[in-house]
Amino acid sequence: MAVRLGDNAPDFDADTTEGPISFHKWKDGGWAVLFSHPRDFTPVCTTELGAVAALKAEFDKRGTKVIGLSVDPLDSHARWRDDIRDVTGHALNFPLIADPDRRVADLYDMIHPNASDTATVRSVFIIGPDNKVKLTLTYPASTGRNFQELLRVIDSLQLTAKHAVATPADWKQGEDVIIVPAVSDEQAQQRFPGFTAKKPYLRVTPQP
Numbered sequence: 001m002a003v004r005l006g007d008n009a010p011d012f013d014a015d016t017t018e019g020p021i022s023f024h025k026w027k028d029g030g031w032a033v034l035f036s037h038p039r040d041f042t043p044v045c046t047t048e049l050g051a052v053a054a055l056k057a058e059f060d061k062r063g064t065k066v067i068g069l070s071v072d073p074l075d076s077h078a079r080w081r082d083d084i085r086d087v088t089g090h091a092l093n094f095p096l097i098a099d100p101d102r103r104v105a106d107l108y109d110m111i112h113p114n115a116s117d118t119a120t121v122r123s124v125f126i127i128g129p130d131n132k133v134k135l136t137l138t139y140p141a142s143t144g145r146n147f148q149e150l151l152r153v154i155d156s157l158q159l160t161a162k163h164a165v166a167t168p169a170d171w172k173q174g175e176d177v178i179i180v181p182a183v184s185d186e187q188a189q190q191r192f193p194g195f196t197a198k199k200p201y202l203r204v205t206p207q208p
């Protein structure tokens with residue numbers, strides 16, 4: 001069954017390149033990104049895993065753990081990791097789940113049979129400290145993802161979890177934000193003094 005926004009992220013046990021894990025225990029009450037890629041030893045996937053490895057420090061800064069998955073076995077992941085380092089210059093520095101029996105892939109609906117009945121699509125789940133799903137993304141096998149965009153979403157999610165604000169199109173850390181409609185003008189004056197009302201329903205304020 002599809003995993004949707006606001007759902008509890010299903011828990012699972014799995015073998016990874018960093019040893020066996022229990023997902024919720026591994027997550028340890030923090031933020032996490034769980035993403036699937038179609039197969040080991042494929043070109044787009046190789047570039048993606050190097051890109052995530054290059055951004056590991058950025059995920060760390062945001063208190064966010066990253067974990068990848070494909071339906072390949074552990075020995076295949078182990079052989080592939082040298083290629084990822086050789087091609088991208090970035091060694092694998094986060095765990096990769098081996099899911100040859102598709103247990104986790106099925107749990108998270110990562111196999112879309114009309115796209116491929118043997119490989120996972122490029123799924124992403126961002127999961128909050130409360131283990132609820134905060135973002136889902138699905139990309140086709142032929143399109144590598146923009147992992148900077150995931151960092152941008154995490155910045156937005158972490159900001160909006162703390163303050164009664166939302167973030168506009170293409171927002172980046174440090175730019176103005178939107179006061180959510182549930183906050184009255186009177187409350188907004190107290191919480192965000194001097195906010196600008198572009199329309200009665202569109203009030204902006206510097207990022208808190």
Ligand code: BEZ
Pocket residue numbers: 038039042043044045046119141142
């Ligand atoms: C790739 O990672 O390059 C890829 C994987 C599966 C299908 C097509 C491309």
